[in-house]
Amino acid sequence: MLRHRLAALFEPRSLLILSSRELPVVRTPPALLQGRITDVRIGDDGHWRMPPRLEGLTDGQRLDMALLCLDPALLPTALGALKTHQPRVLLLLPHSTSSADPLETRAYCQSWGRMNDCLVLGPGALGIQRPHLGLNLGLDPHGAPVGRVALVAQSRMVAAAVLDWAGDIQLGFSAVVSAGDADGVTVADVLEYLSMDPRTDSIVLYLEEADSSRRFTSALMAAASVKPVILLKAGRSDSSPAADAVFDALVRRTGAVRIRFFVQLFSALKVLVHAKRQRGRRIALFSNGYGAAHLALDVMGDSGPVARADLSTQTQRDLAAVLEPGAALGNPVISHAPLDSARLQQVLGVLAGDTNVDGVLVLIAPDALSDMDGAVEALARFSEASPKPIMSCFLGDASMRSQRHRLDSVGLPAFRTPESAANAFGILAAYQYNQTLAQQTLPPEMLSRPPRLDEARMLLNDAIMSGRSELDPASCRWLLDCFHVSIRPDDQPVPDAAREHVSMAIRVRQDARFGPYIQFGPGGDSARLASPHREIELPPLNNYLARQLIQRGKFWSRVLARDLTPAVFEQLRESLERISEIVSELPGIRTLSIDPLWWDDTSLYAGGIQVSLDPNYDGERPENRAYRHMAIHPYPRRLVQPQIRKDGQEWLLRPIRPEDAELLQEFVRDLSDESRYMRFVSMLRELTPRMLARYSRIDYDREVALVATAQVPNPENRGLLRERIVGFAHYLRNADGQGAEYALVIADDWQRRGVGAALMHSLLDVARRQNLSYIEGLVLATNRPMLGLMTSLGMRNDPDEEDPGMRRLWMNLDG
Template identity: 35%
Template sequence: MGRHYLEHLFNPRSIAVFGASELPESVGGRVYHNLIASGFKGPVYPVNPKYQQIGDKPCYHSIHEIGETVDLAVVATPAATVPGLINACGEHHVQAAIILSAGFGEQAGAGKALERSLLDEARRANIRILGPNCLGLMRPAIGLNATFSNNVAQSGSLALISQSGALCTAILDWASGHQVGFSAMVSVGDTADVGFGDILDYLSMDPQTRSILMYVEGVRDARNFMSGLRAAARLKPVIVIKAGRHAEGSRAAMSHTGSLVGSDDVFDAALERAGVVRANTIEQLFAAAQLLSTPQRVSGNRLAIITNAGGPGVMATDRAVEQGIRLAELSESTIGRLNQALPKSWSHNNPVDILGDATPERYRAATEICLADEQVDGVLVMLTPQAMTEPTDAAHAVIKAANPQRKPILSCWLGEKQVRKGREAFARKRIPTFINPESALEAFGYLSEFRRNQELLMQAPGPLAELDAPDVEGAQLIIEGALAEDRTLLSSLETKALLRAFNVPMLPAMTARTPNEALAAAEYLGFPVAMKILSPDITHKSDVGGVWLNINRAQAVRHIFAEMLDHVREAKPDARVEGVSIEKMYRRPHGREVLVGVIDDPAFGPVITFGAGGTAVEILKDRAVALPPLNDHIARSMIRQTHVSRMLQRFRNLPPANLDAVTHVLLRVSEMVCELPQIKEMDINPLMVDEDGAWALDARIVVHYKPPGQRPYDHMAIHPYPSHLVSSFQLFDGTDITIRPIRPEDAEMEKDFVRNLSPEARYFRFMESLQELSQEMLIRFTQLDYSRELAFIATIKRDSSEVELGVARYFSNPDGESGEIALVVLDEWQNKGIGTRLMSCVIDAAREKGFNSLHGEVLANNVKMLYLMTKLGFTHRSKPDEPGVVLVTKHL
């Protein structure tokens, strides 16, 4: 692919400042001064009709007077003037603009209209806009400080993206005092055009950036946000601070799930699926960045603590328990080795108390022994300065123990003056060091959280699990029927039919509208039965006397029917009552109540929750939240996060519950929200679980209208694996070929495929002499965001494994209406029709995506590829600035 579409924003060669001024207190004056003072190497042109000259440079009345190419416009003029300036920039072929001015989308009425006008001009001119209402952008390595901040960032490897300009200045001030440097600082402002996703996409491939820090207040485009976040997190650590816990709104009164899940829960779930870590304070933000920027990673959360004082060891243990970090159980061989290296009175347990007179040699021995234990995932080494302590020498001893190890070491030298040099020694060797055990334990928790979330990032579930096929068409017809009658709450019968269409297990039930019908239904189902009121206006039936359980006698049915209706009419006189539901009573002795629910989050779309069920769910608030699609790994991870998961294990006289059955229901609900975008809310409460299975005893579904023109899965923040695009065909010699979208687990196969290409084929594909894919390229090629890129691989079965024969892919261009293509087939499998099939799949998928055209670059001497492109209907033309390259285009 060519230069990134934000290259002119992050690496401009020339800049024009609109509203530049000699007044240092003005925004235009400050940003112009910062650009000059920061040492930007390219020309900086001040534009302001009020001045003839600013400093020792001429000032231009308009951009047209400059007469030279301008890559980036920085605008600090009144909001009303900005659309006209962007129009002029378009005529001058400017590619990017930073709008510092306020008065746009953050203001209702005229401000929003002005923002629309600004975006119309920008799109017409093909200019990407950062802001408006932002602090600006810094790139310290190239001397770019296009902000009006008084702070100056040092050059480094951290990138900061913030929705708050004020927080940017606070973080920059904090970082300056702690010698922390940045590869980029981006204030996004109102994100009218360039958003988090675009910036993350750029920084993910930026060689100067090793870690990314983010401050987020809200998300405009969840799909774009998740797309960029997942792309970046696959290649480098991303740490996020999220501000604002929004009110749960009126939905709390409408459903159990709505009352449980707030927008902050949903944001957490989004971060987990994106493979990133969340911090709560600026200190935590940088602590996580410090730790995650080191090469060490953990395979679990079992921690060994080494200390020369019992009190700090206890403090660290308490914090570890609170953080959910496990204290490692030291093996017998480790205990034996520690017995030989330490005094007899050491603690003989974890924490490893090596006593107050611990020498540097004792520190080194204890660290080496604990790191070598297979049951230890990381080590926290602590020191308190005592009379016999040598803090600096002890630090160097720990550093020597750490050198050959891959497991992380965290240091905590408590105190100030006596331990300062020891901390500095750790910092020089990039061993994370902390001033108190609580911060150290939080940091280790980030490592563990990063590992867990990276596992979730690797999951690429399809919309349908590998279960019996659901009746999607029948479910759609039921929903459409309800909406056609202008109803959004499905009736009890419709709800049960929807669950049945997706094979969610339920107990038998019948609807009754009269006492006699209730009696007949109870006799047919067999006693005992449960009776529940049916009303579209009553959500919590138990609260109004609308539930009666364990009805054992026929004589009681009609009486209970009448009494229930009396209670309901007294409690809810205006409620519409449609009858009662007579249900076979669940009478198994080992049942536990859980809840499975769905809400439609305004930012991230459908969200699935699991937790404790029953009538007290709002009080218990025991839940786990995840974005669909789910697979077995994600579903079981959700279950493990809840307190009720312990109740599902063997407990006293209760046998372990059937977790496979719970997982089955979660996967079925995931299928429902993937395939039925009309679902707005769902409660399955209670879902009764025992050793034999799980049954939905009660459920409620609210639907809404699907926006017109929406393509499949557009309602979801994470695009599912496009399993409907899997196909197969047979070569003339009888060889069976499978063509399918690539998955993350295909990384090794993709690496072998590129390695097995001939040098000529590799050169034709990558236009450079490449031996094999780097780790970054491998991640980029196999861990796809299916909403904006797609790769089809052709494979055959060989023995028990799959072998890749060819791959074709498209990358979505920033306009969202076109894509860039690539194709390569193993040399020995060329001229068999595989390339044609792969490219046909790419063309069909791009057309389904709504693309207008596909484009590619082919070396002029790649005759076979040019012939194939012609056969597939692509037009050819030479690339203007590279005569050895042919541009191929197909209009769809």
């Protein structure tokens, strides 16, 4: 199996150290580097002696990593001496002597890395830690404890602070990466590696600058699809609030969670690592005093991600039977009686059993009359069995810290302040919401009427070739008509009834880093009501995303929810979808505005339409450039192909969608033991949740997964037809970035009917479009039908060097 290109960074097999001091990895070498570390010490006079042979390397074998901690003035000489050893990774730690010109030093190191095919981390990196391997490639002798959280930080100061602080909450790490002034090893590279790392269950990411839009988006989406990703980004700008709002929208769509403040970091970790996932935003609060509950409610607010649950009448009756007379039975539930472990469990059972409640927050202040140890044990027991998330706040420090640690240790998140506890529920709700957004793709069919794309493209190209920077009013109306946007054009009179409402606006703008975005909100003078952090979305949009764009902001809750009729709401939602289609298919559009947008009980009316153009657009179709003008690749509709089996049975070849996960699981379960073994080389009977997410949430800019589906009778619904997956083909890029490994499996009753060949032909076509050099797959030597199919497609059939029971089927795609 090919090593990932970052394996030399995270799990080096050979290490050369050039340093003026003894580093921790030399004092306590990890097992994987025993006998493979060459430590070259720099003398006080700045001289050293490079040995002719490095430990553990044979002649001609590349060195995995060179670790340098030296005076920046010595770097040119050191890097010159390293050339002959061809390190795969260069890690540059900070030195007590500062560089005379840090920018020049950085540029020199990165240039050296490019010239010598070497990844560069640093200068000024805190280093790399892999605690489960005992690997500490940094300066701090105290290695991080072993855990399941990966920390990736662009600031070594933040990384050091997190490591120091984590000890207080007993948090361990699977990996720690501090990039320092890194250009060579990007955050996207690290995220791609960690998304596949079996030792990592969640990722904490501190950013100061994001990588290029598509690469960063792709990596973040891949990681967040299989494990929680918490992102803290610095550098918000008051002069450009839209840029920060666009980044928020991007994070939401990837399924990650962005936090605003450093203090939220550990709350987020506790929640996403330990807590059960809530399925709603309604929270019940129980406390032994009013103060803590009111502080928590202040954080939750009226329009936050979570809200106070309305307890049912029966719940309040049940609480009255459990609690002392005079206890508050609404929400929050307040009891001033000394805590009793049995009574606490009863209260929690009543609250968690209410169908109006999605989670329970317990807030406890020190009380000399209460049995705090018993309360903690009761909370721990109940939380373990509860299907709903339970979180706690034990206010105080001296007497309450040990109680919090006890709850943390059993997986019940415990917090020090009511604000952080309430915010933790908000983080969990945001995670669930963002995961829903991340699973949204455009449907495989166009909207009810497909756009007149050729006509619209000709309109734009003619305008750009004529030297115009904007479309004239008639052309603007023509453009919207090409995409069937359900808005009355601005050359028609607006009824007086429509002008009585607060006007709306739809705007398309460009972000320098992440491309086009769509903003919805009030129009004209009322635009000051807009909340830019909520009313921005990145294309492409589908039905759900368009609804969220309308309903997310204050404009909806304060105005439109009350006055907008269902018919006009649907027109508005569909118009946003179609404008998203315009943005996706016409890269030559720079901005688009429909402002003001009037409405009455039946229709939408454009008060003004403006479209500006990109004079540098060359007319190339976006699908030929993988939609590079956008941060998120749209669903590849062009791959949807109706097919007919050899015996006349109709079926559909299409790219997979996130909502296909259940169908895919059913497909795998229905395979025969032989077919399942041929595909997975194991007796795996169903896919794990992580495998399901990996195969169904596809970034079509980097890979592809195709399914063959057929309509079959559904006995559970009076025999009406339903969709069934009968074939699956997928490829994933290899570690070298040049090729990909494919997989193909066909339902037993659909084999030898031409379905596999059709899926593979389409898969190979996409691989060529994505400029892959080769494609390969490992097939059991006994799987003769699959071997015959692949060789008939022109693939080479070679023995696998590591396993004589496998064959390597591969094809060169360059031709």
